[in-house]
Amino acid sequence: MSTIAVGNMTLPFYSANTVIVGAGAAAMNCALQLLKFRLQAGEKRPQDRLIVVTGGVKLGASRMSGSDKQTYYKMGTSPRISDTAEDFAKTLTAFGCCHGDNALIEGICSLRGFYNLVDVGVPFPHEPYGAFIGYKTDHDPYERATSAGPKTSKFMSECLQAQAKRLGLRVIDRQMVAKFITSGEGSGKRIVAMLCVDRSQTQKPNMGMSVFAARNWVLAAGGPGEIYRTTVYPRGQYGIHGAALEAGLEACNLTESQYGLASTKFRWNVSGTYMQVIPRIFSTNARGGDEREFLTEYFDDMPTMALNIFLKGYQWPFDAQRITNAQSSLVDMAVHQETVVRGRKVWMDFLRNPVGKVGWEEFNLQRLPNEALEYLQKTGAMQPLPIDRLAHMNKPAIEIYAENRIDLYKEPLEIAVCAQHHNGGFSVDKWWRSSISNTFVIGEMAGTHGVKRPGGSALNAGQVGALRAAEYISNMLFDEIPASPADLGDSVAKSVEQLQKLCAANSTAGTPKQALAEIADRMTRFGAHIRWRSGAEEALSQAKRQYFDINSAGLRVSSPRELPTAILAAQQCLTQVAMLKSIVGMLDRGAGSRGSHCILEESGAEMHPALIDPTDKKPYRFKPENVDLRNTILCTRFNPAAADLFELSDVSPRPIPNRQIAFEPAWTEFREKAIFRD
Template sequence: MAAQNGNLASSDNAQDGFDSIPQEILDRLTRVDMPNVKDIPASKDTIEVAGATIPTYRCETLVLGSGAAGMRAAVELKRRQIDVLVASTGLFAGTSACSGSDKQTLYTASTDYKGDNFLKYAEGLCSGGAMNFSTAYVEAVGSIDALGGLQFMGLPLPHDDQGAILRYQTDHDEAGRATSCGPRTSKLMVKVLFDEAITLGMRILSGCSGLKIIKQSTSGEERVVGVLAAHRSEKRNPYGFIFIQCEDLVIATGGPGELYRDSVYPHHCHGGLGIALEAGVELCNLTESQFGIGTPRTTFPWNLSGTYVQVMPRVYSVDEDGNEINFLANYYRTTREMVSNTFRKGYQWPFHSTRMLDYGSSLFDLAVFLEQKAGRKVFLDFLKNPDPVNPDEQFSLEDLDSDVRDYLENNEALYDLPIDRLRRMNPLAIELYRMHGTDLCKEPLEFAMNNQHMNGGILIDDWGKTNLRGCYSVGEAAGSHGVTRPGGAALNSGQVFGKRVAVAIKRSSLNKTSAELDTSDLQDQLSVALSEAASFVGSPTGKSTNEIKTEIQARMSDRAGIICTADEVSQALSDARALRCLVQEQGITVNSPSLVGSAIRWKQMANVSEAVLTALDHYIQNGGGSRGARAICTPAGDDCPQAKTEDLSRFRFKTEQDKDKALKICIRQNGDQFEVREQSVDLSPTVEREFFEKGWGPYLIKEG
């Protein structure tokens, strides 16, 4: 039996239960072998533009991005006999394949015990605000099919002997709808979707980045006709340009991970917001992101939610002289309070302003943030229990808040050391870091406050459609998540909308009359792109991509992170606008034609940065308060976090205003200007039961 006190004990006693799982199984769930994917042959079709040869590819639907959401859309399109092409900058290199947490969560309607209530599920999804009830309901109902499809394709979700999927509680989740197949849940989703895509004979073009949406007007309405892209292996023009002609486009390129210096995204995740902005596609909720503790991007970027903190490791910082500091003792009043809120970071992982109050779990985040600002490194040590807050205390498993103690007891994890508690509850969490060079059984783990996810993105309707005809969006690129959402709801959203986009495109194809491509107009648009590309190579005036990257990331991390003030955001916006205008006037300089694609992406990131800051500045200037990602600090604020010995008066913040929950802040680029508007959210639950005979006929007509 596990030890019931805080005395240090040998890890030899922790080898039972979960720990009896064979190493082969642990390896299979962490060291995931991805399928071999064959690129389609280089196209022999070309178009001559301004003396350059640009290869052309054709498909009915182009999916940009090969993560879990994009591949679900592609598979569902292929099953519906749509000629689909997937173009991806890097297979298995985005957030779906490379990001996660201790047991990465998939949030779906619960299928265990008594089942679920879709209305309650939807209410929970949109309770944070800035999300239509109808969208939440679509995700709730669609989650059953999304889950079943993944299981059919081979996703190894755990279930009991009656077939009910095992569940647990995640952040912003009161019903315990979360499930997981380990730290690599989304990578395993990508794996089974690729396996299915290969079985279906999917056409895939890897090393291919979309750079510009090509539009033409039909009957006075702009629509997508294709995408200018850069293909890594293309040598028939110096920039690697290709043109992919399509009738419909699905943007599934993920979030703008490169916006922030302090980020848990994999490198080179630019997302699709820049290409959308340039095409006049409207975005929404750009003020809403998620920030939380994770491994620094300079090592192995990974979220430290769930069991990583629920086992209550020792938390400390190290100054420039190598001194170890129990910095949390300056914030929490007792050891019990400190370790109980460390535990709660497991299911309250994202920073939230209100959780800084009453010595809550986000006071932990603020403390880590301030240690970083002071130039100190912060660590989790799983080999030692937490240092006490007060001299007359010691850490004890008998002195925990009841929710913490009950959780550990129910999971039979009352072991003496954090590493044993972690091994008991989640050995996969240990294996994951071991495979990336850090053995938690031997050494501490450095961590930091990071940007992790953008809840905003491209404005879509309940079928994934944007304001540009023929353009759809799914996954993190789509701004469908509202202000706060349960952990793992984004994975479900991508799967649900992946199918809905396929249904919408199939339905539209039944009544579609193909418009003739205007080749003269196409040549004009491609000629402009070639001229810009040529101006970047060896430009004597333009900034380098590295200079632009450094400036954008520093500004966003330092002035648009978890702590914001009106003055700093306003100044950041002014600086971002100046950078975007400078890039517009002087271009970007690269020393090789092969780097032009990177220059175009960083030009677009300058636009995205300004768009985010424009939306955030609009929100603050119109009285917006602290919510979700950020604390809006002001001396006139309504609330102020307290700490045991630290003066936190400078972090007095304005609380969220109820009126703002009922609005989406929408933004689009119109020439050199960013236009902002507010759109009311529809929260009325108008779901009505459809009688079978009444609904069957219309369904058959829509489906053809």
Template sequence: MKTDFLVIGSGIAGLTYALKVAQDCPDKTITVLTKTFSDETNTKYAQGGVAGVTDFDNDSFEKHIEDTIIAGDGLCDSEIVEIVVKEGVERIKEIISWGAHFDKEHSGEYALGKEGGHSEFRILHHKDVTGKEIEDTLLRAVASKPNIKLISHCFVVDIITQHHLGFLVTKATPDIECFGVYVLNMKTNEIEKIISKITLLASGGNGQVYRTTTNPSIATGDGVAMLYRAKGRIENMEFIQFHPTALYEAGVTGQAFLISEAVRGDGAILRNDKGEAFMEKYDERKDLAPRDIVARAIDNEMKINGTEHVFLDCTKMDMEKFLHHFPNITDKCLSLGIDVSKQYIPVAPAAHFSCGGIKTDEWGRSSIRNLYACGECASTGLHGANRLASNSLLEAMVFAHRCYLNSVEKIETLEFNTAIPDWNAKGTTAPKEMILITQSLKELQLLMTDYVGIVRTNIRLERAMKRLDLLHEETEQFYETTFVSPQLCELRNLITVGYLIVKEAQLRHESRGLHYNTDYPAKNDIVQNIVL
């Protein structure tokens, strides 16, 4: 199969890019691949909203820029921050013009929320299902474009480069080039090749590397792992954001239900098992401190008191407003017998967002030619050491636009590479025991949770790396001798992601933002991004 533009992922980043290219290049083919259903993305589960300066009477670009840089703890690229904040307003207007609805006050003005780290009310939202509203809007828009082909249940196995043509490719190789991808068609169970002129990785996050995460099961770091195997550049993977307030359900692992930060923005208070409001002990901003600070505070309270969760107190809030703004959260709590007007919500931190990823420039270009990246799989320079709440959807829209602008400029100069060999499965057999995959995944998630969580130490990181080495060795042997399956590919990708997180955490001899190591409790004067 050949396509002019190939998009890996059907979240806000991939669909925004595909839609823009389709509008600008009606004579070109755009193919969007997604490994499950087209709407099953991290975007769909985003609750809080989109941060953007729309109320210029009370807010400003300068304030949003400053809030972002403060949250990023010295590692944000200030030029990128300015680009995203200033260009983001037009992207918000654009998504509204495509049909997305954000909540409004009775006056007709947008109902703006406030979340941790923000100095002003600037979060546009659609109740507590903003991501789903955006995802549905984009899917409708994409369906109206005849030159976009959206294919579900296709698992991208590897990026095709000169390596597959028999050349030795290392990180020092100049001009590594992407020619397309190998894909496991889950409907036919065959590996197919898709040749493309331009490829965009918009493959989402990697929360499933931890035992408990707000991410869906598809968030297995596929894009980051594939690019690393293709000898592309990765940076800042040590900065994994744990959302402070995932709903705690005893015995439940995997995807945790998110209690949006907007709930605290509207007045909810964190309390420990004694009923004490504790955030004032940790930060003058109390419950609206940046997420890294709140997550560490909760983690500390849980360890001090020997509990598995703390509580979120919503009982003093305006319940009419709460029910209007957070119907999804209300229904979920009621399903567990929790009446938020009378009872506290049990919450605990869960892996939420990767601030690092595929290193890109200001146009979303990766270190591999004709391969772009945007969305959570990319490291654009916006987030630094910690993401400011609700900046992720904004970033995805801004960089999808920039990837589109840059890629359509050069599409006419590119040709298909027709010398790509078919996938070689010679010598492989069907796996005899799936337990070898499922048990390794459990081991990986447990070691990452226990050794590479909110608080780290050198010895924990060392132990994690030793166990990762063994898991990597076992899994690669299995991969070389058995048929490719989505489960095996995801395990392989998650082990790579785990390695990158641990390796970059070991290289950062300081505590900064989301990376807190008790052996290096202070920040260094020299601030740098760690690139692998």
């Protein structure tokens, strides 16, 4: 480490060939693979030219969240179920807006990534003959899913980090990304440095700021989870989308996220066995009284209601195509109606079976439809109560709540429909290179998932993207030298000045916390699982106005300690504009309901007579999917001169490659590094 002078301040200056931003499972695997590649190439101390920079090693979705982070989706490993990488790719691309080459690579490299995790110590279970038996997850036609329990992604991150640490990996912690510093224009544009703020050092004369310079950047900081008020992302998971957008990276599929049922006191998805044990789901008023079995308004009988609760286990994401005709996502809409429209609280009770209304038969396991009954019989989960079935099938699912001071043996679990995962992100090619040279994007930040995806496929995508980025950097870019303090002095000074201006507002300006709350409320109301044109357009107008206000007048802060929050507010504000602009852009293109969101429209199909839109007191009606748009990916790029700050463009998904090549020429391509050329 050296220093760089900025005015009367002295900032720490770190230099490396490659900087990886983030410390989750994707980031740590990229670091590990890059070190291994360089050691295999004969380099003695590759760790001296690599740095992992993170806002919190023990924070983030990989370490602290459930659902997708419990399930690992890979090529099939069950001994009697055949699978191919091409079939895997077809599953990932089935619902559109997904590049076929990325999907095929995720299939081809999935077992390489999975067995690497096994080797570093992730306790994926296998049977006596060594087979890793799979199970079905949502949108999964095969038994490709596996799990190491509720803490799967946490185990992944920790085991990968431990292995990388043995190889000397440097991790600089508590660094919040404030700004990427770029040079050049057009195809010659590059990120040359990154300005960060250490939250614990803001009272120092340099306000806790540090500078990192590198030739290569791997962005792996997760999704923009806290952009929503109702979210199951871990607290503090803001991501760095705003900084990346401002730097010029092209984004794609920003309209596509996943939403579903999750607990709110301790943020955790209630998917899988939580639903498959078929607990009672009921509501109360805000004070906890006036209990109601509200699901009975939406289903005709006990077996149908119980089946759909069960199906939420592996049909967990809210799905616009599973609402009508008493399907499983009607449960999500019923919870939305109860919480958002009626202002009540919804609970899962594992101490009681579902309760029907007068005239219904009582809950009886033997009367369940075959799909649920056969599963419970096969797993031996025929105990009388949901809590006993859960303890039999997945005891760690109970323990994870106990660790967070929630005893499922004594109390119900409050739930809501929450934002869970961003399927969109930043555009990448087959090596996970972004639209800016020498910058790679992996993990949830990479927009590789399309409209729908199998549960757990995000973990596989993160591991594969990490491997691909590391392999490319090691073979093509690891000899490049980063910029020096002398090269960066003026650009760093300009960036520092912008941050100081952000916090120089007068007493009439809003505070950073007020700005963040406004953004979260707006996105939850207009940019989540229920959307409509007039609402999206008004939200975009409000978001732009907020962005211009923040950039012209700044935010009101009372001490330097609020600098990180002010930076977050500015970044989240730009991110919400990008997301809302993309939503409006898709509506302009004739988009209907798809993936995990519904587009409301008066001429659309009725969801259910009991689902009442509070704006007109009529049943919700939603527009069907425009399937033609599956063949178009909407891309979004920041342009401060544009009317809405962003320019939109359409690209066709790249097809699944069908390349036939004999071994000898393939070997030649590999030896001569032709595989890395476009």
